[in-house]
Amino acid sequence: MDxxxxxxxxxxxxxxxxxxxxxxxxxxxxxxxxxxxxxxxxLDKLEALRTCDLILLDIFVPVGGAPGDFGRYVGLHxxxxxxxxxxxxxxxxxxxxxxxxxxHDDLEKLDxxxxxxxxxxxxxxxxxxxxxxxxx
Amino acid sequence: MSERESTNIDIQRLLxxxxxxxxxxxxxxxDVETHRTVFGDYSLECFEPYCRLVRRLPGGNALCExxxxxxxxxxxxxxxxxxxxxxxxxxxxxxxxxxxxATLLCGEMxxxxxxxxxxxxxxxxxxxxxxxxxxxxxxxxxxxxxxxKSLPIERVNNELLGDLHSIERWYYxxxxxxxxxxxxxxxxxxxxxxxxxxxxxxxxxxxIDLERExxxxxxxxxxxxxxxxxxxxxxxxxxxFGDFLRSYRFAPVSLRSIVNESRRVYEEEAKQRGIxxxxxxxxxxxxxxxxxxxxxxxxxxxxxxxxxxxxxxxAGGFDRPxxxxxxxxxxxxxxxxxxxxxxxxxxxxxxxxxFEGGYQGRRTVxxxxxxxxxxxxxxxxxxxxxxGQIRVSxxxxxxxxxxTFTVFLPFxxxxxxxxxxxxxxxxxxRLDRG
Numbered sequence: 001m002d003x004x005x006x007x008x009x010x011x012x013x014x015x016x017x018x019x020x021x022x023x024x025x026x027x028x029x030x031x032x033x034x035x036x037x038x039x040x041x042x043l044d045k046l047e048a049l050r051t052c053d054l055i056l057l058d059i060f061v062p063v064g065g066a067p068g069d070f071g072r073y074v075g076l077h078x079x080x081x082x083x084x085x086x087x088x089x090x091x092x093x094x095x096x097x098x099x100x101x102x103x104h105d106d107l108e109k110l111d112x113x114x115x116x117x118x119x120x121x122x123x124x125x126x127x128x129x130x131x132x133x134x135x136x
Numbered sequence: 137m138s139e140r141e142s143t144n145i146d147i148q149r150l151l152x153x154x155x156x157x158x159x160x161x162x163x164x165x166x167d168v169e170t171h172r173t174v175f176g177d178y179s180l181e182c183f184e185p186y187c188r189l190v191r192r193l194p195g196g197n198a199l200c201e202x203x204x205x206x207x208x209x210x211x212x213x214x215x216x217x218x219x220x221x222x223x224x225x226x227x228x229x230x231x232x233x234x235x236x237x238a239t240l241l242c243g244e245m246x247x248x249x250x251x252x253x254x255x256x257x258x259x260x261x262x263x264x265x266x267x268x269x270x271x272x273x274x275x276x277x278x279x280x281x282x283x284x285k286s287l288p289i290e291r292v293n294n295e296l297l298g299d300l301h302s303i304e305r306w307y308y309x310x311x312x313x314x315x316x317x318x319x320x321x322x323x324x325x326x327x328x329x330x331x332x333x334x335x336x337x338x339x340x341x342x343x344i345d346l347e348r349e350x351x352x353x354x355x356x357x358x359x360x361x362x363x364x365x366x367x368x369x370x371x372x373x374x375x376x377f378g379d380f381l382r383s384y385r386f387a388p389v390s391l392r393s394i395v396n397e398s399r400r401v402y403e404e405e406a407k408q409r410g411i412x413x414x415x416x417x418x419x420x421x422x423x424x425x426x427x428x429x430x431x432x433x434x435x436x437x438x439x440x441x442x443x444x445x446x447x448x449x450x451a452g453g454f455d456r457p458x459x460x461x462x463x464x465x466x467x468x469x470x471x472x473x474x475x476x477x478x479x480x481x482x483x484x485x486x487x488x489x490x491f492e493g494g495y496q497g498r499r500t501v502x503x504x505x506x507x508x509x510x511x512x513x514x515x516x517x518x519x520x521x522x523x524g525q526i527r528v529s530x531x532x533x534x535x536x537x538x539x540t541f542t543v544f545l546p547f548x549x550x551x552x553x554x555x556x557x558x559x560x561x562x563x564x565x566r567l568d569r570g
Contacts (some may be wrong), residue, residue: 015330015333016334018330018331018334019261019333019334019337020334020337021334021337021338021340022333024339024341026336026345033346048429060326096180097325097326097329097330117335118329118330118333119329119332119336119337119371120333121336121337121340121404122337122341123340123344123404127368136330
């Protein structure tokens with residue numbers, strides 16, 4: 001792959017050890033996928049989020065304090081903070097088990113490029129991410 | 137409706153009837169999510185003649201339902217509310233986990249208090265001016281309003297509220313326990329979906345990698361594909377499980393989104409069998425077809441039809457194009473959605489039997505197309521719950537059968553036609569028995 005066509009994707013997902021193969025086609029294509037496991041860790045890496053090419057976000061990530069400290073839709077609140085407080089305009093693709101249509105509406109207001117429902121095939125994720133990145 | 141829901145509604149009606157019998161006041165329980173108001177049989181008999189006349193006016197029922205909805209949702213604590221036509225209701229909101237879930241509305245009364253009654257009279261006059269009924273209707277309405285029961289405010293506060301709070305407490309306990317159960321189901325399905333995501337991802341990567349191993353026996357590649365298909369089928373079951381146990385919640389839903397989701401879910405399996413999934417949905421007056429639906433349930437039904445169409449298709453090949461066609465068009469007050477395939481076929485004497493639980497078509501019972509024979513029965517129940525119908529035909533085309541499942545669903549008329557034609561959402565909110 002042309003080095004310039006290689007993208008950097010930050011994947012905010014706490015279950016990445018379990019579902020790691022879902023990004024294999026993207027990595028085989030030459031894209032770099034950096035893993036972030038909590039909302040707190042994401043906020044510690046604001047510069048990386050600002051400069052990467054795409055953020056892949058799960059709505060159900062832990063806050064990042066004690067184990068199991070899931071608030072409701074922490075990923076949604078994180079995204080709101082990235083957009084509204086930190087003015088981060090990086091394209092975002094949401095990948096989540098989300099079924100709540102109200103949260104769905106809130107996400108669309110935060111300028112997400114796509115909302116994908118887990119489980120998803122790795123090939124489908126690759127297509128959706130590359131579409132969001134504007135890669136043919 | 138599940139048996140559990142049905143039992144709960146029966147108990148609700150009984151409690152409401154007991155209250156109505158003691159107080160001789162009509163009482164209803166408005167559900168904030170479903171926008172339905174449950175009345176007991178006795179409660180309905182307690183309706184003021186004035187109210188019945190108002191509802192009989194053109195568009196009167198819709199106005200009353202809308203007004204009731206607005207007051208029920210706006211009530212922040214127990215309070216008297218004045219309806220659009222000039223009668224008072226006592227509104228008691230019920231909150232669970234800080235969220236308004238239902239409101240008890242009772243009364244349809246005037247209040248024996250000068251100031252309060254003056255407001256009611258003024259509202260009544262405004263209502264008549266807006267509606268402009270005929271002279272006879274106006275006279276009847278004025279007379280009925282003047283005869284509406286009038287209660288002292290002390291009686292409302294001292295006598296009527298006690299039992300109201302009993303109903304409130306019962307409903308609160310019921311809703312809390314249902315929500316707890318729903319949360320548990322959500323947690324379990326969430327956990328399942330995470331592991332299923334891992335399984336699906338690994339299965340597809342395995343298939344992709346084995347395709348590259350040209351020296352490998354074909355059976356190993358096919359086995360890997362079957363693992364992937366099994367994981368995909370398990371995905372649908374897991375997704376449906378948690379969703380399906382929830383109550384029906386009707387809202388405007390795009391049929392196109394439902395059909396596209398079914399295509400997305402089963403496209404990979406179709407591709408592996410050499411089958412193309414085609415979708416052609418006609419618009420309605422230039423707009424996408426919309427239905428009043430409980431989305432998760434309707435999605436489940438359409439998933440079943442699409443998956444069956446793929447499962448029971450004969451596999452395609454380069455000289456034998458195979459497709460599953462999902463087509464839709466308006467048909468009077470219904471939207472007609474058909475799912476068609478070339479494949480195994482169904483004999484005419486089985487058309488009714490396949491919708492019975494546990495029956496599998498005689499042409500479909502073989503080890504390569506496993507199925508429990510329950511999916512169509514459930515799909516039919518869901519469609520009927522949406523006030524729709526489902527039919528099947530299967531025509532022998534010599535090399536295969538052309539089988540068509542056709543679903544008729546009442547669709548939402550485009551905006552501006554609701555009051556004239558009575559959309560399903562308005563029907564759903566009509567004064568009925570819940």
